[in-house]
Amino acid sequence: MIQAQNKDYKVVFDLSSKDSVNQISIIREIGLITGSSPDVKIEVVIYGQGLDLAIKDRTTLQSAVEKIISENKATFKVCAMTMKRNNIDKSQLVPGFEIVPDGIYELFSKQQQGWGYIKVGH
Amino acid sequence: MIQAQNKDYKVVFDLSSKDSVNQISIIREIGLITGSSPDVKIEVVIYGQGLDLAIKDRTTLQSAVEKIISENKATFKVCAMTMKRNNIDKSQLVPGFEIVPDGIYELFSKQQQGWGYIKVGH
Amino acid sequence: MIQAQNKDYKVVFDLSSKDSVNQISIIREIGLITGSSPDVKIEVVIYGQGLDLAIKDRTTLQSAVEKIISENKATFKVCAMTMKRNNIDKSQLVPGFEIVPDGIYELFSKQQQGWGYIKVGH
Numbered sequence: 001m002i003q004a005q006n007k008d009y010k011v012v013f014d015l016s017s018k019d020s021v022n023q024i025s026i027i028r029e030i031g032l033i034t035g036s037s038p039d040v041k042i043e044v045v046i047y048g049q050g051l052d053l054a055i056k057d058r059t060t061l062q063s064a065v066e067k068i069i070s071e072n073k074a075t076f077k078v079c080a081m082t083m084k085r086n087n088i089d090k091s092q093l094v095p096g097f098e099i100v101p102d103g104i105y106e107l108f109s110k111q112q113q114g115w116g117y118i119k120v121g122h
Numbered sequence: 123m124i125q126a127q128n129k130d131y132k133v134v135f136d137l138s139s140k141d142s143v144n145q146i147s148i149i150r151e152i153g154l155i156t157g158s159s160p161d162v163k164i165e166v167v168i169y170g171q172g173l174d175l176a177i178k179d180r181t182t183l184q185s186a187v188e189k190i191i192s193e194n195k196a197t198f199k200v201c202a203m204t205m206k207r208n209n210i211d212k213s214q215l216v217p218g219f220e221i222v223p224d225g226i227y228e229l230f231s232k233q234q235q236g237w238g239y240i241k242v243g244h
Numbered sequence: 245m246i247q248a249q250n251k252d253y254k255v256v257f258d259l260s261s262k263d264s265v266n267q268i269s270i271i272r273e274i275g276l277i278t279g280s281s282p283d284v285k286i287e288v289v290i291y292g293q294g295l296d297l298a299i300k301d302r303t304t305l306q307s308a309v310e311k312i313i314s315e316n317k318a319t320f321k322v323c324a325m326t327m328k329r330n331n332i333d334k335s336q337l338v339p340g341f342e343i344v345p346d347g348i349y350e351l352f353s354k355q356q357q358g359w360g361y362i363k364v365g366h
Contacts (some may be wrong), residue, residue: 011230016269017366025138025170032203033226048269049366064263081276098191104277108360119363120239122139122171134353147260147292154325155348238352241363244261244293 010041012110014119016048020060022120023053027064032096033072044108047079050120051086054078054097062094069096079103132163137242138170142182144242145175149186156195165232169201169225172242173208176200176213183222184216191218201225254285255268256354258363260292264304267297267363271308278317287354291347294364298322298341306338313340323347328336 004013013026018098026044033040052058053057054076068074077100090099100106111117132156135146135148148166175181175187176198190196199216199222212221222228229239255277261320270288277284297309298320308335312318321338321344334343344350355361 009227009230011226018308030228036224070183079268102277102280104362105253105363106252111360112358114234116233117239117361118226118229119365121241121243121365129347131352133348152347155346158346171279236356238355239361240351242366243363
C-alpha cells in the first residue's frame with residue numbers, strides 16, 4: 001500500500017519507557033510506516049527509562065534495530081545526560097546509535113523544524 | 123464558563139492505549155473542553171492498542187462516543203494499518219468513526235496544520 | 245556541561261500522571277536541562293491525574309518544586325477544570341503554582357508559540 005502523501009512526512013518518536021510493549025511497538029511502527037511511505041524520515045529519541053533499548057546487553061531488540069539502521073529506515077539518538085546518570089558509555093551502545101547532548105532538546109529542535117512528535121506509550 | 127480564547131483552538135489527541143482510565147479520560151476531556159470553548163476543533167486518532175475504543179463489540183463507551191460524533195464535538199479517526207493487523211473491518215467499527223491510512227501520518231499532518239498535539243496517558 | 249544551543253530553547257511538559265516515577269522524573273529533567281542550558285524556558289502543565297503534584301497535602305515533592313519556582317527554573321500551571329472536578333481550591337495549591345482555565349488549551353497555545361511539547365510518561 002503506497003500512499004499518495006505529503007512528501008515531507010517526518011516524525012520523531014519520544015521513547016522514555018522501558019516497557020517491552022512500547023519498545024516493540026516502535027519497531028513495528030517503523031516497519032509499517034516505512035512500508036507504506038518509503039520516503040518518510042523517522043528519528044527515535046531515547047532518554048530516561050527508554051535507555052535499555054540502546055544498550056547491547058539489555059535489549060532483546062538489537063538485531064531488529066540494527067536492521068532498521070542499516071537499511072536507513074530510521075535514526076536512533078540517545079541522550080548523553082541519561083547515559084551519564086546511568087554510568088553507560090558509548091562502547092555499551094548498540095552499533096549505529098548516535099548520542100545527543102540532551103534528548104529533550106533534540107525533541108524540541110525537531111518539532112521546531114516541522115517534524116511531527118509522537119510519544120511512544122500505551 | 124465561556125473563555126475568551128484563541129478562536130483557532132484545535133487539538134488532536136493521540137490514543138494508543140486500551141487502558142480504560144485513558145479511554146474514559148478522552149471522553150471527559152472532550153466534554154470539558156467543548157463546554158468551555160464551544161468553537162474548539164477536536165480530533166481523536168486511534169491506533170495501536172487504542173483500537174478497542176473503535177470496535178462495537180469491545181468498547182463500553184459506544185453511546186458516549188456516538189453522542190459526541192452526532193453533536194459534532196469531535197471526530198474520531200482509526201488507523202487502517204492497525205485495523206488490518208488486528209483483522210478488523212469497517213463493519214465492526216462504531217458508526218461515525220472514520221478510517222485513515224496511517225494514524226501516525228494523520229497526527230503529523232494535523233501538527234503541521236497548527237493543531238496542538240496531546241498524548242492521552244496517565 | 246554548557247551547550248552551544250538554540251537560544252530559543254523552550255519546552256512545555258504535559259503532566260497528567262500521578263505515578264511517582266513520572267512526577268519525580270519531571271523534577272529531575274528540570275534540573276538536568278537547566279543545568280546544561282541555563283537560558284531554557286520550561287513550563288509544566290498539570291491536569292487530570294497529575295493534580296496531586298500541585299496539592300500541598302498530597303505531594304512529597306513540595307520543597308523540590310518550590311525551590312525550582314523560587315529559582316525561576318520553571319513555571320507550573322494547573323488546570324482550573326481539573327481543580328473544580330476534584331473540589332480543590334487555590335488555598336490548597338503549593339505556593340507559586342499558577343492556575344490556567346484549561347490545561348489542554350495551555351498546551352495547545354504553547355505549541356502554537358513554538359514551544360516544544362513533551363508528554364511526561366514512562
